[in-house]
Amino acid sequence: MNKTFIMLKPDAMKRGLEQEIIKHFTDDGMTIEKSNHVLVNEELILNHYKEVIEKVTIVGFKERLLREFVGETVAIYVLSGTEGIIERVRELVGPTEPVKADKHTIRGKYSQDSYALAADEDRPVRNLIHASDSPESVIKETSLWFD
Ligand code: ATP
Numbered sequence: 001m002n003k004t005f006i007m008l009k010p011d012a013m014k015r016g017l018e019q020e021i022i023k024h025f026t027d028d029g030m031t032i033e034k035s036n037h038v039l040v041n042e043e044l045i046l047n048h049y050k051e052v053i054e055k056v057t058i059v060g061f062k063e064r065l066l067r068e069f070v071g072e073t074v075a076i077y078v079l080s081g082t083e084g085i086i087e088r089v090r091e092l093v094g095p096t097e098p099v100k101a102d103k104h105t106i107r108g109k110y111s112q113d114s115y116a117l118a119a120d121e122d123r124p125v126r127n128l129i130h131a132s133d134s135p136e137s138v139i140k141e142t143s144l145w146f147d
């Protein structure tokens with residue numbers, strides 16, 4: 001399956017970065033299979049981040065995610081390309097904490113946010129984009145967000 005799923009988060013949308021970020025993937029040779037804008041509700045985001053909510057031990061993390069996403073618009077995409085596209089997209093996106101991300105990655109180029117600053121402001125770290133991390137996540141997330 002040479003496909004992956006990405007979501008541009010509210011911080012990217014509010015900053016008008018959608019087209020600029022997507023260009024990183026098309027310039028890398030990937031094709032946009034489908035895309036949409038979605039107004040996020042509580043059920044969608046809790047389902048999307050179910051495993052993360054179980055994993056992250058920060059008190060109030062779930063409430064922070066809800067405040068960040070519910071009622072906001074995100075952009076969803078399925079990208080296709082060559083074998084290894086899931087890993088390649090995550091390489092282009094960069095690590096979770098933008099302050100640790102290389103300047104050539106999307107998170108490193110467009111965000112300076114850190115876990116410390118996010119905790120101070122009682123919100124999740126703003127890293128602009130989500131990218132699926134396994135074939136199983138691609139299937140789950142594509143059907144969750146597109147259907
Ligand atoms: P994503 O799943 O959004 O692509 P990721 O795979 O790099 O990001 P995950 O561990 O899956 O990272 O965490 C999901 C999201 O939850 C992160 O992108 C970030 O917004 C938030 N998050 C995770 N850990 C923390 C943390 N320690 N402090 C603040 N926010 C966090």
Ligand code: MG
Nearest residue numbers: 052130131133
């Ligand atoms: Mg993740």
